[in-house]
Amino acid sequence: MSTVVQAKNLNKCYGDVAAMDNISFTLEQGSILGLIGPNGAGKTTTLKALLGLTSFEGSLDVLGRDPRVNRHLLMEDVCFIADVGILPRWLKVSNAIDFIEGVHPAFNRERAEALIAETKISPRKKVGQLSKGMITQLHLALILAIDVKLLVLDEPTLGLDIIYQKSFFDRLLNDYLDHETSIIISTHQVEELKSILTHLMFIDEGRVLLDMAMEDIPRVYTEVLVKPEKYAQAIALKPVYERNMLGAKTFLYENAESRQLEALGDIHVPTVSDLFIGKVHQARGKQV
Amino acid sequence: MKTITPIQKQLVLLKREFWEQRIIFLIVPVCCVIFAALAWGTATVRAWLGNYNPVSAFTYSIQRPDETAADAIIRFSEAPMELKQQVWEQFYSVPTTLLFLAFWSIMMYYYLVALYQPRKDRSILFWNSMPISNMQTVMSKLIAGFVLAQGVYLVCMLALQLVVMLVLAIYGMGFDVDVWGTFIAPARIFQRFFSFSAFCLINIFWCLPFYAWLLLVSAIAKSAPLAWASAPLVIATIPELIIFEGSDIFVKVVQHAMPRFAIQEGKPDTMMNTGFLAQSGMLMELMISAILGIILVAAAIRFNRSEDL
Numbered sequence: 001m002s003t004v005v006q007a008k009n010l011n012k013c014y015g016d017v018a019a020m021d022n023i024s025f026t027l028e029q030g031s032i033l034g035l036i037g038p039n040g041a042g043k044t045t046t047l048k049a050l051l052g053l054t055s056f057e058g059s060l061d062v063l064g065r066d067p068r069v070n071r072h073l074l075m076e077d078v079c080f081i082a083d084v085g086i087l088p089r090w091l092k093v094s095n096a097i098d099f100i101e102g103v104h105p106a107f108n109r110e111r112a113e114a115l116i117a118e119t120k121i122s123p124r125k126k127v128g129q130l131s132k133g134m135i136t137q138l139h140l141a142l143i144l145a146i147d148v149k150l151l152v153l154d155e156p157t158l159g160l161d162i163i164y165q166k167s168f169f170d171r172l173l174n175d176y177l178d179h180e181t182s183i184i185i186s187t188h189q190v191e192e193l194k195s196i197l198t199h200l201m202f203i204d205e206g207r208v209l210l211d212m213a214m215e216d217i218p219r220v221y222t223e224v225l226v227k228p229e230k231y232a233q234a235i236a237l238k239p240v241y242e243r244n245m246l247g248a249k250t251f252l253y254e255n256a257e258s259r260q261l262e263a264l265g266d267i268h269v270p271t272v273s274d275l276f277i278g279k280v281h282q283a284r285g286k287q288v
Numbered sequence: 289m290k291t292i293t294p295i296q297k298q299l300v301l302l303k304r305e306f307w308e309q310r311i312i313f314l315i316v317p318v319c320c321v322i323f324a325a326l327a328w329g330t331a332t333v334r335a336w337l338g339n340y341n342p343v344s345a346f347t348y349s350i351q352r353p354d355e356t357a358a359d360a361i362i363r364f365s366e367a368p369m370e371l372k373q374q375v376w377e378q379f380y381s382v383p384t385t386l387l388f389l390a391f392w393s394i395m396m397y398y399y400l401v402a403l404y405q406p407r408k409d410r411s412i413l414f415w416n417s418m419p420i421s422n423m424q425t426v427m428s429k430l431i432a433g434f435v436l437a438q439g440v441y442l443v444c445m446l447a448l449q450l451v452v453m454l455v456l457a458i459y460g461m462g463f464d465v466d467v468w469g470t471f472i473a474p475a476r477i478f479q480r481f482f483s484f485s486a487f488c489l490i491n492i493f494w495c496l497p498f499y500a501w502l503l504l505v506s507a508i509a510k511s512a513p514l515a516w517a518s519a520p521l522v523i524a525t526i527p528e529l530i531i532f533e534g535s536d537i538f539v540k541v542v543q544h545a546m547p548r549f550a551i552q553e554g555k556p557d558t559m560m561n562t563g564f565l566a567q568s569g570m571l572m573e574l575m576i577s578a579i580l581g582i583i584l585v586a587a588a589i590r591f592n593r594s595e596d597l
Contacts, residue, residue, distance in 0.1 A: 044482070051417070053413065070421075072418075072419045072421040072422075072424070074418060079417060080417040082410070086411055087411065088308070089409070090307070090308055096302075099300060099303070099418075100418065102292070102297065102303070103292065103297050103300050104292075104418055105290050105291060105418060105419075141412075143417075229292045
């Protein structure tokens with residue numbers, strides 16, 4: 001299995017604010033990485049760095065290329081959807097299809113037309129005449145019709161209704177994934193995505209808080225529901241995070257012995273959301 | 289995976305410019321032609337009604353004060369061919385010059401926003417998600433303006449002149465004159481078209497530094513590209529005006545902002561005249577323009593920002 005992304009010590013600042021603070025990670029072929037972080041955490045900057053759309057310091061290799069050099073060659077193997085509608089308003093749907101077909105060697109016109117046919121989008125309409133959700137649908141349909149090695153999605157379902165969100169994730173799972181294409185997806189809808197993710201990365205204030213295979217999470221992280229009488233014991237085991245829950249507390253532990261935890265109460269694997277909140281709390285050193 | 293050659297890609301990029309700037313590339317020139325054709329058509333109808341002479345209205349008055357329009361046209365038809373050619377040269381140069389002044393003015397706007405607008409509306413993220421290089425993008429803007437748009441205006445100019453010639457020929461049939469020898473042959477529509485087209489090619493190099501500068505500003509300005517484009521000129525011109533009570537810099541920039549033929553004073557056959565290239569220093573200035581323009585285009589390619597504003 002080959003390496004698709006190799007990032008080492010990526011740094012970028014906007015004034016005094018660090019958008020990337022020594023970010024390092026690796027992505028293998030066929031992996032689906034969920035990039036999770038609060039607003040302004042540096043997710044979009046990291047994704048833009050991968051695509052050569054922003055300047056940065058550090059070493060970055062995407063599919064054997066430095067994105068800062070000959071970015072257009074890299075884009076033959078990489079596709080990208082930004083976090084906001086970026087399709088120009090004057091562009092007709094049919095023109096968009098013609099355009100991508102004319103410049104992208106991996107574009108499948110029939111597939112794009114079939115995907116658009118499943119929506120209410122008319123090929124004669126201009127992007128400016130479509131609703132926000134339809135623009136996202138159109139962009140997703142165009143991008144999903146491109147056969148690439150790396151797909152970068154920055155909040156791809158923002159503005160979509162629940163039905164299309166579900167449909168998108170189903171399509172991504174059933175039609176797109178072939179174990180050769182790698183995907184990096186930044187989203188807040190972590191619970192809906194967790195079933196398709198192979199890797200998880202948390203990022204906050206430009207720093208990586210967690211970078212782990214999904215299958216390793218149950219082994220490393222455990223949540224325990226503790227009754228008040230055992231709070232002292234639970235705190236003695238140095239939890240990452242604690243939160244109140246219906247007269248009890250839930251404690252999140254990292255690399256703790258399950259035998260000790262079982263003695264405290266009911267144990268379970270934390271949800272991605274709870275794990276994220278716990279890691280952010282740990283990194284910031286305060287209650288979230 | 290199919291293969292797409294750089295030329296195929298460039299053609300698609302040119303199509304994109306046409307889709308985006310349909311007003312510049314199609315609607316404005318066609319409207320200009322329709323407006324002018326309607327004006328001339330109206331003039332002809334009025335002439336048939338006996339109260340208007342389109343020939344005298346649009347030329348350096350071939351009609352003398354003491355003669356009727358019919359007498360003037362008959363006298364004009366008997367004039368030497370060279371004189372008739374000069375009169376038609378003048379006659380057709382007015383709408384042509386106006387059409388091309390409109391074209392070059394629109395081009396100033398086009399090049400100023402060509403690379404700025406996609407960053408402003410964030411569509412640059414979409415364009416940059418495609419396998420298109422900066423060079424291909426910038427070259428498509430240059431070619432779209434200088435070649436595609438100019439070609440459209442040239443064709444519109446030809447269409448306009450043909451319509452006018454046809455109208456005048458129909459008008460001339462009402463008189464006892466040789467219509468071909470008076471209204472059609474001396475107009476030299478196609479000869480003038482090819483000559484003019486060749487002139488346009490020279491003008492590309494003449495105007496390149498000015499428009500490449502606009503393109504460069506469009507590529508790097510974070511806001512107000514017009515202000516950034518004008519600032520160096522203002523900064524250079526004001527001290528020159530104060531010290532020398534005149535500005536060669538300003539004059540030179542204006543000269544290169546417009547095609548050479550449009551601002552050249554002199555004989556009526558200016559449009560057909562390529563002799564100015566032989567004038568002292570003119571060829572050298574043209575070459576310097578071309579080199580400076582190419583440098584500025586290279587800078588626009590190099591500094592075209594990938595980031596949205």
